[in-house]
Amino acid sequence: MIGKSYFLLSLLQVGLSQEWKGHTPEEVTAQEGLCAQIPCHYSYPSHLANQPRLGIWYNNEKLGKSSVAFHSEDYNHQLPRFRHRTWLSGDLKDGDCSLIINSFTREDAGPYFFRIEFNNQDKYSYIPETWLHVSDFTDKPRIFPADIIAGKPVDISCIFNTTCNGTAPALTWDTATDVPGSASNTVTQHGVTLTYTSVLSLTPSLRHHGQNLTCRLRYPSVSSERTLVLTVQYPPQNLSITSLDIIDASSINIIEGNSTVIICSVESFPASNLTWRHLNVPKNRTSSNNELWLAIPHVTSRDTGDYDCVAENEHGAVEGSITITVERRGSNDWKAGLLGAGITLGVGLSGFFIFKCVKKLCSTGRDHSAQTEPIRSCSSDDKSDKSWKKEEKELEMKSEHGLSPDSEDNVYESCEIDKDSVYVNV
Structure with missing residues (x-):
């Protein structure tokens, strides 16, 4: 029983080892101008492990020399447009059949499948095929600026990543004529990712503020760029x-x-x-x-x-x-106010003296009414006196003071106003 089970297990292992299997994606999209990569892994019967082999990629759904995109032994079997543009990224002995097409064009789009041949005896085409699509070139480099301070040296990095090991891109800097600097380029790989880096070293000044700094990415048929506006701190x-x-x-x-x-x-x-x-x-x-x-x-x-x-x-x-x-407010305003106050005071004093003289005149006229000619009274009440009394008072005034009828002017002379003494206060 044990012997029979061992025999069946051995047959199963042999059957599995003799299977032909391929692992490729159904579709791949690549940007025009860059390199395209079709991941591929294959298996074959184990008894062929040490046999010589060749790998062929066809750009078609059928076999035919007119559609060979890659031939591992003789590139002359390839279509002219694929020569020197296609290769395998791995080793066929390791089961890696990944294809790279450099400088991918729209003409390169279409179906692709891989075929393995061992000494022209054991052969296998890994179907179904992979459809390769093309898109516009949109990749751009990235600029990683540090703090840009006037008068201090600074390194500005421009970086581009790709997973396709085709023609290396060129990274260059476009700067204003008055922005001197030096650039250094490196390439590193982490897994399947290739990183292209260009570092520009410069010492910015205040006049560089607002100027453009451009990192340009160039492939043989396409290019792109990224621009940084310098903001210089100061x-x-x-x-x-x-x-x-x-x-x-x-x-x-x-x-x-x-x-x-x-x-x-x-x-x-x-x-x-x-x-x-x-x-x-x-x-x-x-x-x-x-x-x-x-x-x-x-x-x-x-x-x-x-x-x-x-x-x-x-x-x-x-x-x-x-x-x-x-x-302080009022040096001029104070002088103007003082002058106005003086004028007001002068006018007031003049009126006062005139009033006093008129009052004195009226008083004097009453005292001499018995001896002089009648004098008009200064009071509105005097206007009501009888005419016979007026004459009597006038005679009394004249008799008492020895005044003649012409002495009225002398009375007013006693009320003369000294104008100079009044306006001197102004």
Whole structure:
């Protein structure tokens, strides 16, 4: 029983070892201009393990010399358009039949299958075939910039990865004429991935800020590129302080009670943190902004003094100052007010003296009414006196003071106003 089981097991192992099997994908898509790769692994009867063999790839669904894309012994059997463009990435003895087609074109698209031959006796075609499709070239290199700081050397890397070991791409740099630098290229492999790297070493300056830096990828028939806009970091510089009324002034005069605005601006990258200080006391601040306004409403004498603006970022700091002088209101307004007050006082005094003289005149006229000619009364009540009483009073005035009817002018002379003494107060 045991012998029979061993015999059946041996037959099963022989049958398995004699199977012909191939492992290829149904479809593969490759970009035009790059290399295309069809992964392939095959197996065969074990008794052929040490036999010589050749491998053939056909670009067709049928056998025929007119469709040979690769021949492991004689490339002259290949179609002219495939010569020197196809090879195997592995070793047939290891069961690796992977095909590489370099500089893949649209004409190369179609079905492919692999055939193995051992001394023209044992042969096998691994069907079904793999369909190879072509797409537009879209791959681009990648740029990995470090921090770019004015005056400090920096290395900028351009990298391109591929899993197809065809013609190596060329990586080059396109820079502005005033961006000198040196490049070094390397290639490394990790598993099936090939990494092409170009490192550009340069020392940027402020004038390089905003300029383009381009890494270009070139294959024999296609190319692509990646562009980096240089953003050069630098400390704050060119700080300026202005006001809404005066530009580029180191000091400004403000009338007490008025308002003003002073503006601090600076150039830097990244943007600076700005602070206004008065007598070392912060008055206003802003972050990541290269401009800061300080408004001072209703200026008083306490606002007199120096105002310092400090700008700083991670690469440095700079500061500037402006002096504000507060001028007290009213030196001219006070003089004008004093003149007006003097005029008002003078007019008032003049009116007062005139009133006093008229009052005195009226009083004098009553005292002399018995001896002089009648004098018109200064009171509205006197107008109601009887005419016979008027004559009697006038005679009494004349008799008492010895006045004649012509003495009325003498009464008014006693009320003469000294104009000079009045207006001298103005």
